[in-house]
Amino acid sequence: MSLDPQPLQDHGEGFFTWHAFDPACKAELWSTAFFGPENTILFDPIEWPKVTAKPKAPILIVQTNGNHDRECKNLVQLFRGQTSKEVPSFQAIPLPGAGEMET
8 A cells, every 4th residue: 555645733732643545445534643641553554644653652453344454454563563452541432333343
């Protein structure tokens, strides 16, 4: 996947997003990062923006949906992070009618 994503956009309180258009599925793909005091959490990450510095360790990469593997495996290796299906300090809220593993 080589999408040339946009730089991170700050949404306050440690939350950032980045996105890129994927011509293969004809959709804009979005990812979220949370930079907390104890770690960095990347949710459903697409390729990391080239113009953005690598996040600080420790890094947790969370796949919130069964079909959102995207760049998880590559970023685990690149950032020496860990993967998870959930974040222990976040509350998972089930979404009625959502896809497999989607919260």
